[in-house]
Amino acid sequence: MNYIRIIIATLLANNLTGFLIRRLVNNTFSVKGAIINTDSKFITNTTCAHLFFRMYESSEIRFVLKYINPQTTILELGSSIGVIASVLSCNVQKLEFHCIEANLNLMETLKENLDKNVSGNYGLYNYAVVGNDNNSQLYFQTGNDSTTGHICHEKTDLIIPTITLSEFLATRKIKEYTLICDIEGAEVEILKNDSKALDLCQMVIIELHETSYSNSFYSIEKLSKIIIECGFKVVEKDGPNYVFIRK
Numbered sequence: 001m002n003y004i005r006i007i008i009a010t011l012l013a014n015n016l017t018g019f020l021i022r023r024l025v026n027n028t029f030s031v032k033g034a035i036i037n038t039d040s041k042f043i044t045n046t047t048c049a050h051l052f053f054r055m056y057e058s059s060e061i062r063f064v065l066k067y068i069n070p071q072t073t074i075l076e077l078g079s080s081i082g083v084i085a086s087v088l089s090c091n092v093q094k095l096e097f098h099c100i101e102a103n104l105n106l107m108e109t110l111k112e113n114l115d116k117n118v119s120g121n122y123g124l125y126n127y128a129v130v131g132n133d134n135n136s137q138l139y140f141q142t143g144n145d146s147t148t149g150h151i152c153h154e155k156t157d158l159i160i161p162t163i164t165l166s167e168f169l170a171t172r173k174i175k176e177y178t179l180i181c182d183i184e185g186a187e188v189e190i191l192k193n194d195s196k197a198l199d200l201c202q203m204v205i206i207e208l209h210e211t212s213y214s215n216s217f218y219s220i221e222k223l224s225k226i227i228i229e230c231g232f233k234v235v236e237k238d239g240p241n242y243v244f245i246r247k
Contacts, residue, residue, distance in 0.1 A: 012053055013046060013055055014049060015049075018048040021052045022038060031054075031056070031061070032087045034083070034090045035113075035116055036081065037109060038081065040108070043106075047081075057083055057182075060205065063238075063243050064180065066236075067235070067245075068095075068178060068205075069203065070094055072176050072202055073098065073175070073178070074097050074180065075098045075179050076098070077182070077187075078101065079101045079110055080110070081109050085114060085117075085122070086114065086117035095120075097122040097123065098122070098174070099114065099123065099124050099125070100126075100127050125168075127161055127163045128161070128163075129163060129186070130164055131193030165190055169200070176200050177202065179205070180205045180206070181207070184209055187208065187209070188223060192213065203243070204227060204243070204244040205241075207240050207241050208224060227244050228244070232245060
């Protein structure tokens with residue numbers, strides 16, 4: 001994101017502006033042909049302002065529209081309120097979708113947006129995708145908005161069922177696929193413990209997050225190098241948002 005966009009976001013995409021906008025448009029936003037509903041107490045005014053001013057996941061939207069191959073299965077980790085899947089379905093025909101979201105609070109809105117925008121069948125799942133099946137209980141810690149919550153071990157009201165990426169692919173008999181991922185740092189566990197799940201992946205569109213895991217710090221660059229070591233190359237990036245394709 002360049003400095004102009006940062007200034008605009010600071011000035012316009014705020015709580016007050018979002019409060020006014022969501023009432024003006026009755027919690028209905030048009031994003032690249034998709035109609036997105038935000039009528040939920042779990043979606044903040046700021047998120048609505050970002051949607052209105054086309055700042056919500058703008059890099060990811062640009063990347064998926066530019067690079068997605070409709071011949072592969074699309075697996076999205078961290079589907080949130082369904083903007084990416086909805087935009088893709090409205091612009092690219094005959095896609096097979098599997099959408100995974102850990103935040104149970106968002107599932108109703110996510111399903112409504114997918115039903116409204118996705119043509120054909122899709123899979124929708126409430127899981128935390130983990131790196132290994134160690135049977136430890138995970139919870140979801142909500143953040144300041146629908147895009148910043150994260151998985152944690154500390155007890156909250158939201159208990160999350162877990163699954164490894166390898167297990168998910170095997171049980172759904174998914175072969176070649178494209179991975180879209182925005183899971184607030186939880187990607188490090190998959191990359192460190194279940195990277196074999198990427199063997200059949202042809203493309204990764206991901207927002208990477210600095211994080212700590214097993215007493216080690218992982219920068220965005222370090223995470224990107226792990227993905228490259230799994231047989232990918234970078235074709236485009238915008239800040240922490242990357243597009244990797246199979247070498």
